[in-house]
Amino acid sequence: MARTITLRDANGVHTISVADDGVVRVGGGEPIATATRADGSLLVGRSHTAFAIASGETRWVFIDGDVFRFDVETRGTRRRGGSHHGSLSAPMPATVLRIHAQAGAEVKRGETLIILEAMKMELPIRASADGVVTAVHCREGELVQPGATLIEIDEAES
Amino acid sequence: MTAIRRILIANRGEIAIRIARACRESGIESIAVFSDADADAPHVLAADAAVHIGPAAPSESYLSITAIIAAARGARADAVHPGYGFLSENARFARACEGAGLIFIGPPASAIEQMGSKIGARKLMIGAGVPVVPGETPPDQSDEGILSAVHTVGYPALVKASAGGGGKGMRVLRTDADAREMIPAARREATAAFGDGTLYVERLIERPRHVEIQVFGDAHGHVVHLFERECSVQRRHQKIVEESPSPALTARVRTAMGEAAVAAARAAGYRNAGTIEFLLEGSGDEARFYFLEMNTRLQVEHPVTEAVTGVDLVRAQIAVAAGVPLPWRQEDLTQRGHAIECRIYAEDPASGFLPQAGPLLVYREPHGPGIRVDSGVVEGGTVTVNYDPLLAKLIVAAETRAAAIDRAIAALKAYPILGLRSNVPFLRKLLDHEAFRAGRVDTGFVDSHLDDLLGSSGTNPEALAAAAVVAAAPQARGPEAAAAPDPWATLQGWGR
Numbered sequence: 218m219a220r221t222i223t224l225r226d227a228n229g230v231h232t233i234s235v236a237d238d239g240v241v242r243v244g245g246g247e248p249i250a251t252a253t254r255a256d257g258s259l260l261v262g263r264s265h266t267a268f269a270i271a272s273g274e275t276r277w278v279f280i281d282g283d284v285f286r287f288d289v290e291t292r293g294t295r296r297r298g299g300s301h302h303g304s305l306s307a308p309m310p311a312t313v314l315r316i317h318a319q320a321g322a323e324v325k326r327g328e329t330l331i332i333l334e335a336m337k338m339e340l341p342i343r344a345s346a347d348g349v350v351t352a353v354h355c356r357e358g359e360l361v362q363p364g365a366t367l368i369e370i371d372e373a374e375s
Numbered sequence: 376m377t378a379i380r381r382i383l384i385a386n387r388g389e390i391a392i393r394i395a396r397a398c399r400e401s402g403i404e405s406i407a408v409f410s411d412a413d414a415d416a417p418h419v420l421a422a423d424a425a426v427h428i429g430p431a432a433p434s435e436s437y438l439s440i441t442a443i444i445a446a447a448r449g450a451r452a453d454a455v456h457p458g459y460g461f462l463s464e465n466a467r468f469a470r471a472c473e474g475a476g477l478i479f480i481g482p483p484a485s486a487i488e489q490m491g492s493k494i495g496a497r498k499l500m501i502g503a504g505v506p507v508v509p510g511e512t513p514p515d516q517s518d519e520g521i522l523s524a525v526h527t528v529g530y531p532a533l534v535k536a537s538a539g540g541g542g543k544g545m546r547v548l549r550t551d552a553d554a555r556e557m558i559p560a561a562r563r564e565a566t567a568a569f570g571d572g573t574l575y576v577e578r579l580i581e582r583p584r585h586v587e588i589q590v591f592g593d594a595h596g597h598v599v600h601l602f603e604r605e606c607s608v609q610r611r612h613q614k615i616v617e618e619s620p621s622p623a624l625t626a627r628v629r630t631a632m633g634e635a636a637v638a639a640a641r642a643a644g645y646r647n648a649g650t651i652e653f654l655l656e657g658s659g660d661e662a663r664f665y666f667l668e669m670n671t672r673l674q675v676e677h678p679v680t681e682a683v684t685g686v687d688l689v690r691a692q693i694a695v696a697a698g699v700p701l702p703w704r705q706e707d708l709t710q711r712g713h714a715i716e717c718r719i720y721a722e723d724p725a726s727g728f729l730p731q732a733g734p735l736l737v738y739r740e741p742h743g744p745g746i747r748v749d750s751g752v753v754e755g756g757t758v759t760v761n762y763d764p765l766l767a768k769l770i771v772a773a774e775t776r777a778a779a780i781d782r783a784i785a786a787l788k789a790y791p792i793l794g795l796r797s798n799v800p801f802l803r804k805l806l807d808h809e810a811f812r813a814g815r816v817d818t819g820f821v822d823s824h825l826d827d828l829l830g831s832s833g834t835n836p837e838a839l840a841a842a843a844v845v846a847a848a849p850q851a852r853g854p855e856a857a858a859a860p861d862p863w864a865t866l867q868g869w870g871r
Contacts, residue, residue, distance in 0.1 A: 222846045228834045233843035241840040249840045257737075258791075259841050267841035268791040270736045276842040277736065279791035282784070282803040285838040289846050309732065309760035335760070338611070340729060363760065 224276065224287040231287075304369045305342050307361040311335035316357055322350045324370065331355070331367055348372040376698040379403055379454045379478060383447040384422060386458030387437060388751030389767055390675075391418035394456050397689035398422075406450045408443065410436035412761045417753050426450055431761045437461045440468050444475050454478035454696060456689075460763065463672040464491065480696040482592075482671045486643045490669040500666045503642035505635045508654065508665045510577030512537045521558045521574055522551070528578040534558060536565035537575040543568040547579060580665065582817040583654040585609070586621050587670075588636035589680045591691065592645045593701040600633040601680050601688075602710045604650075607816045608805065610728050615798070615821075616805065617676035618715040619683045622776060622814030627660045639669065648692050650674050675718065675768070678749060682714035682772040713779040714772040717787065717806070719750075721764040723796040725829055730764040733757070736794030738766075741786040745772045745779075758795060766797065776814070780806050804828050 219234040219242075234242045239251040252260045259267045267280040278285040311333035318330045324344045331342040348370040355367045381404040384391045391407060395418070398405035407422035412431035419425040426446040429436035436442060438461055447455055455477050457463035469484035481487075490496050500507050513524035525532045525548060534557065536544040544565035546557040558574070566572035589601040605621030606614045624632070636651040652667040677688050691702060721731045738754040750767030758764065769786055773779040787803040805811060805828055810820070821828065 220847045222843045224839060224842055224846065226834055227831075231834065231839050233839055235843050235847040239844065241843055243836040243839045243843075246836055249836060251840055251844050253844075256739075259844060261837045261840050265837045266789075267837065268737045268739070268793060269841040269845040270793050271845050272734075272736060272794060276846055277793035278838045278841045279737065279793055280835070280838050280841060282788035282790075283800050283835075283838070284793065284796070285834065285842065287839070287842045287846075338729070 223290040225290050226285065226287050230290065303345060303348070303372050304366045305330065305345070307333060307342075307363055307365045307367055308340070309335050309363050311340060311361055313355045313357050313359045313361060313367070314339060316353060316355065318350045318353070318368065320350050320352055324348060324350060333361070342367060344370060346370070346372040377453070377478060379693060379697045381406060381450065381452045382454045382456050382480070382693070383408065383426075383443070383450055383452035383477075384418075384456050384458065385437070385443045385447075386456070386461055386463075387413055387416060387418050387762065388765065389418075389749045390458040390673075390751075392421040392751055393749050394458060394689055395421040395423075397687065397693065400687075401690055401693060403693065406446070406452055408437070408446050410761075412759055415756075417751055417756070424450065431759075433461065433762065440465070440471050443468070444471055444477070447472075447477055448475060452477065454480055454693075456480040456692070457672065459672050459675055464670070466491065478696050480647065480692050481673075482643075482645055482647050482649060486645050486649075487671045489643055490671050493668070496669060497666070499642050500639055503638045505639045505642075505666045506664060508578055508580060510575065512573060512575045516573060518555070518558050521576060522554050524576040525554050528576055531579040531581060533577045533579045534561045534574050535577070536561075536569055536571070537573040538565065538569035538571040544574070580654050580656050582819055583656050584621070584623050584817050585614075585652065585667070586624065586632070586655045586664065587650045587652040587674075588632055589674075589677070589688075590636050590640040590645065590649050590651060591688075591695070591701060592640055592647065592649075593695045594646055594698050595700045597701045597704075598637050598640045598645065599701060599703060599705045599708060600636045601684050601686065601708055603629060603632060604674075604676055604679050605816070606652075606676065607818050608811070608820050609818055610724075610821045614676065615718050615720070616715065616802070616811075617679050618713065618776070618779070619679045620710055620713065620776075621655075622816070623655060623658060623662065625660050625662070628655075628662050628664070632664055635664070635666075639666065643669065645669075645671075647695050648673050648677070648688055675765070676716050678747060678768060678770040679714045679716045682747070682770055683710045683712060684708055685711065712772055712774050713776045714770060715779045715783050715806075717769045717783060717802045718765060718798075719767040719769060719790070719792070719802075720798045721758045721766055721795050722798055724798055724801040725796075728798070730760070731758065731795040731797075732760045733795035735792065737791050738793075739789075739791050740767070741769070741789040743782075743786070745782055746786050747771070766792070777812070780812060801828055804830070 219236045222233045224231045241249045261267045269278045274289045276287045314332040314334045326346050328344045329341040333340040352369040383406045384394045395405040405422040407419050407425040408428045409419050410431050428442040462468040466484040466487040469479045472479040509528040513520045532548045544561045546561045548554045562572040584607045592598040604617050604619045606617045608616040639651050650670040653664040655664045722728045734757050740748040747770040752766050771782040773782050
């Protein structure tokens with residue numbers, strides 16, 4: 218029996234069916250045979266060698282020197298209506314160089330909210346969605362630890 | 376001659392493993408050092424023994440002279456190899472080793488000091504007859520005085536504030552008309568920025584190549600060079616692809632650069648492995664080169680030289696440090712075939728080459744004729760944010776440049792790294808770029824071709840098929856995946 222998987226990436230949402238014998242159909246496309254080799258790699262189609270691995274809802278794929286990252290969409294993954302509360306945290310020990318957004322500010326997805334400095338480089342922390350800043354938990358010049366919440370955002374309806 | 380029996384390797388990652396390998400081949404015991412963050416790191420396993428030197432912060436471990444010297448004494452080492460980075464170009468450390476009765480596998484502290492000062496090194500090079508970028512702070516600071524200095528260095532020229540950097544007051548001059556208009560403006564800007572209108576005049580080297588010469592000296596007065604490495608492909612002023620020979624050098628220029636590099640090393644009283652970096656301008660026999668700086672250590676890209684000359688630079692470093700004469704004379708050394716090194720970084724080229732941290736869920740190195748991988752990581756390991764994000768170096772060698780490029784691309788296509796972003800796809804596109812294949816490379820290469828190099832190939836059906844197979848069978852996850860923490864929990868908001 219074939220299972221249907223929905224994967225999302227920057228190019229959109231893809232629906233794929235996987236049969237028990239490893240034959241895969243992407244959308245309404247031609248069937249692609251797959252087989253797992255002893256070293257964990259996948260033979261895809263006639264001649265492509267791929268490595269694929271799961272990490273939470275993320276699927277990483279290496280094929281022909283390219284890397285792809287997909288997110289598995291399960292029922293309930295997509296948020297419908299309502300608002301979502303999100304926070305952004307420091308990815309590494311860093312110094313807060315500049316804060317570009319204050320509480321109450323409306324921000325757009327991708328907008329740089331905070332600039333950190335670590336390993337002599339500037340690291341922008343960007344909004345992951347449109348929304349309103351509800352709290353800023355750091356000061357310019359402060360040294361922050363990995364995982365420290367820097368800023369909280371009430372994300373707008375998606 | 377002093378026998379070296381036990382070497383403490385004051386470094387981590389791939390270079391520590393490279394040095395441990397050379398020790399093993401020479402019948403010398405190797406002692407690794409490690410911080411709290413590196414207790415299980417591959418470099419610890421690569422050595423015969425290992426000593427804990429402190430917390431993860433480099434300043435309290437790999438950069439701590441006290442901790443390293445204590446570790447070397449405790450382990451009864453007779454020599455210390457600093458690798459590159461960390462304490463490798465620290466004259467105080469070289470002296471501290473000497474003071475503790477340890478052989479520092481590198482140049483004399485005095486040479487490190489001399490070459491560490493930009494102004495001092497420039498003076499030394501001028502004295503040795505090595506070309507430097509023409510420039511001066513004219514004693515006559517009138518408009519006419521500056522103009523006359525501009526004529527001396529030649530067009531295109533750069534005037535800038537003598538007092539400071541940051542591009543303040545900097546002007547590019549291509550003609551006398553430019554000069555008459557811009558000299559007073561540059562002076563006003565310099566005065567406003569630094570309270571000092573003194574101007575420095577320098578020849579502008581446009582679209583230079585970065586070409587360096589490997590040198591090697593011993594304690595018996597011999598100095599040789601081991602030809603060039605072309606290192607123009609850089610991002611964030613750091614090299615990512617190096618090759619030898621340089622596609623830009625003619626035999627005549629290569630000889631002149633080799634001779635200049637040997638003269639430079641002699642002037643500095645240099646011993647052991649070092650590198651003279653030059654800027655190269657123009658092409659053919661008319662190309663001109665200018666001393667940039669000297670790196671008083673083993674370089675990251677040393678395997679490129681090993682591949683084309685067939686020597687082992689690290690073993691030679693150990694021998695020379697023990698007082699053995701250089702194993703080669705200049706006339707023994709030849710360049711054969713072509714070698715390319717790609718630096719494999721945990722970084723995301725699409726986000727301004729930001730370093731990445733996370734688990735190496737899949738990490739498989741390519742193998743085959745002419746392929747060498749010097750790495751400091753293993754599958755199942757974790758890349759942390761504490762240190763440089765260099766994972767490995769891929770070095771390929773082949774008969775010709777074209778064949779070496781093909782081999783490197785094939786190797787990158789067989790180099791899966793999953794769990795965090797690496798620059799493998801970026802390097803593959805870079806090597807296949809028509810301008811790189813044609814050898815048209817300067818230090819602005821990555822910036823000027825960035826759009827081509829980042830271009831997304833779209834979602835391909837084979838990639839989706841592979842992802843769907845693992846998505847459909849979550850129970851078939853590898854053991855690494857099950858054991859590893861979710862990287863995205865810590866990478867949230869990481870400029871994605």
